Amino acid sequence: xxxxxxTLNVQSGGKFRKLFQKRDIFVHxxxxxxxxxxxxxAQISAALVALGLPICSAVAAAxxxxxxAPAHVEEMQRQVQVMQAEVQVIKEAAQKRYQFxxxxxxxxxxxxxxxxxxxxxxxxxxxxxxxxxxxxQLFMSWKKLDQIEQGTIAIPSTQPVKGSAFTxxxxxxxxxxxxRAAMHAGIDLAGPLGTAIYATADAIVGRSEWANGYGNLIExxxxxxxxxxxxxxxxxxxxxxxxxKRGDLIGHMGSTGRSTGSHLHYEVRIDGKAVNPIPFMQxxxxxxxxxxxxxxxxxVAMGGPAK
Numbered sequence: 402x403x404x405x406x407x408t409l410n411v412q413s414g415g416k417f418r419k420l421f422q423k424r425d426i427f428v429h430x431x432x433x434x435x436x437x438x439x440x441x442x443a444q445i446s447a448a449l450v451a452l453g454l455p456i457c458s459a460v461a462a463a464x465x466x467x468x469x470a471p472a473h474v475e476e477m478q479r480q481v482q483v484m485q486a487e488v489q490v491i492k493e494a495a496q497k498r499y500q501f502x503x504x505x506x507x508x509x510x511x512x513x514x515x516x517x518x519x520x521x522x523x524x525x526x527x528x529x530x531x532x533x534x535x536x537x538q539l540f541m542s543w544k545k546l547d548q549i550e551q552g553t554i555a556i557p558s559t560q561p562v563k564g565s566a567f568t569x570x571x572x573x574x575x576x577x578x579x580x581r582a583a584m585h586a587g588i589d590l591a592g593p594l595g596t597a598i599y600a601t602a603d604a605i606v607g608r609s610e611w612a613n614g615y616g617n618l619i620e621x622x623x624x625x626x627x628x629x630x631x632x633x634x635x636x637x638x639x640x641x642x643x644x645x646k647r648g649d650l651i652g653h654m655g656s657t658g659r660s661t662g663s664h665l666h667y668e669v670r671i672d673g674k675a676v677n678p679i680p681f682m683q684x685x686x687x688x689x690x691x692x693x694x695x696x697x698x699x700x701v702a703m704g705g706p707a708k
Contacts, residue, residue, distance in 0.1 A: 495542040502549050505688045509556065509680050511671065515625050516552025517545060550695045555623040557601035558684035558692060559647060561631060561667050562654065565590035568664060571677040577661050586675035587630065587668035594663045596654035598631055600645045601681070603696070609637045609652075615666065616658020619651055628673075632666035633657050647696070 503513040569589035576583040604621035607628070612618040615632035619639060622628055635655025645651060656663045669678040 492539050492542050495539075495546050499542070499546045499549060501687070502546075502553070502691055505685065505691075506549070506553065506556070509684070510676060511556070511627075513549055516555075517548045550691050552625055553688060553692045554603045554647075554695050555625045555627050556684070556688070556692070557623065557627070557629050557669055557678070557681045558689060559599070559601045560682060561601050561629075562590050562592060562596055562598055562665050565592040565596070565665065567591075571675075571679065578659065587632075587666050588678050589664045589666055591662065591664040592654050594635060594655060596663075596665075597650055598634065598652045598654060598665055600647055600649045600651050601629055602627075602647050604629070604645055606639045606641050606643045606645060606651075609639050609641050612658070614659035616660060617652070617655065618658075621645065621651070626672040628668075628670040629678075630666070630668040630670065632668075633660045633664060635663075647692070 506513050506516075567588065568591045569585060571585060571588050573582055574585045598619075600621060602621075602623045604623045606619065607622040608618060608620040610618060612632075615630070617632075617634040617637060619631045619634065619637055620628060621631075631652060633655055634652040634657065637652045639645060639651045654663055654665050660666075667678055668675050669681050670676065
């Protein structure tokens, strides 16, 4: 195993280590949410085990052929069995966590495959035995898990306004101006003029402008084809192209555009089509915990001399 570690350190350098990060495994039994932490060291050890098992097996076989103390051979075989069990446990934990997260995403009407796209420039990493089935299975389990958890950052899942009154739902309703049936593409949340409005997921501001019936409108692009719209604002606190985080102040409630009083018109859109925002505002504790973990994993330390 020492030779495997040395080979990876010398030849692959930081590329191999970039595959690993601290992972929190959330376990939800229907009533409580528990968190188990899998350290970077444990993950690297598991990967090294997956890479090194063939070597250990070969060494063990050689020991059986050559004269050796029976106790030494038995101990080596025992260690190989223990390592195999540890790799399997970690792989299964990643697979179960992916499946549970995928189920929660599906409840919102979103296909989990939306978050598992692949691509990017080719970079060969020759020292890693990509053909080793144990390593490939372990790596692919982690890769799918990371993709779906990072993708959840794009899912709107908090209240856009605090302490508001729900005044109109999503769907067909009687139009307040014409008095006939019309489609309402979002929900209305009423409150005092100037009430703070917050981003419901990490995003880039697509629009911050006057938009006919919406009045002053902010449109946030969350990636993966997901958007949110905030209409009838009295004023905006962001500009087009600006990056915002979940919970950031983006504007203030008003009654601009086609409105009968101070309120927020809030929409969630997927691939340009409006969907009911209510399920997104009621996301459960598990999904919120995954989003917080994924957001924390994307943060990087910054600094430098003042200029």
